Amino acid sequence: MDLIGTIAASIRRERNRTGLSLTEVARRAGIAKSTLSQLENGTGNPSVETLWALGVALGVPFSHLVDPPRPVTRVIRAGEGPxxxxxxxxxxxxxxxxxxxxxxxxxxxxxxxxxxxxxxxxxxxxxxxxxxxxxxxxxxxxxxxxxxxxxxxxxxxxxxxxxxxxxxxxxxxxxxxxxxx
Structure with a gap:
């Protein structure tokens, strides 16, 4: 997944986690509802400032919006790992x-x-x-x-x-x- 796709999925995931509407998240972040909709659909290109504002509105660090989620299950085979x-x-x-x-x-x-x-x-x-x-x-x-x-x-x-x-x-x-x- 590319960065824009990761951001789109992360915003949707975090908005669903909070139970907030598009309108409410946009209001809290100080951005237009249409901008947020574009970001969630992967058609926007958010600035760092927009992502910081969304992170604050959603109650998550900036990194949660740009770093792909880690799998819940993690296996490290014998002989592997740092x-x-x-x-x-x-x-x-x-x-x-x-x-x-x-x-x-x-x-x-x-x-x-x-x-x-x-x-x-x-x-x-x-x-x-x-x-x-x-x-x-x-x-x-x-x-x-x-x-x-x-x-x-x-x-x-x-x-x-x-x-x-x-x-x-x-x-x-x-x-x-x-x-x-």
Whole structure:
């Protein structure tokens, strides 16, 4: 879909979400009803100012009108996704989902091999980490008192204090949720 088509679909979607008429959205945005109708039909070419005014009228950020909606279902296959490696351990974090507006959590797939443990410095105050060990065997948790986990085990611990993740078996992996309170 081209940008004008995306904008048209977004305006229709957001207007339907609010339950507002064409007349009311046009009035709130300070534009002609015919202009809004053209935009919804994909025949207009809105300026940045018009889109900002529509965003305000519809109660959404500018980006919601120009960025295509994301699918509700999202799949990241094993071995895919943005991966970041540790400098000090055989540890890889793959971001599965970032924190959407209004929420304060990120989801990662962790891959780690035996050897040097991953020692993490404290994160932002109020951070809590949750992990479910998927494969292998590991020590996870507060740096001074990690817990031994096996596949299927869950742990929650303060992420705003030093913490560790150490693989005790090859091909150890976990799903981790960082909750930012």
């Amino acid at each position: 991966a970041t490696r540790s400098e000090h351990a055989d540890y890889t974090a793959v971001v599965l989902a970032t924190c959407p507006p209004g929420a304060r959590r990120d989801i990662y797939r962790i891959l780690i091999e035996p050897g040097e443990p991953r020692i993490s410095d404290p994160h932002m105050p109020g951070t809590v980490e949750h992990a479910v060990l998927a494969t292998g065997h590991a020590l996870i948790g507060p740096a001074d008192a990690p817990e031994e986990l096996h596949p299927g085990d869950y742990i929650s611990y303060p992420g705003d204090a030093p913490h560790t993740f150490r693989a005790l078996a090859p091909d150890t992996s976990a799903v981790m949720v960082m909750e930012h309170i």
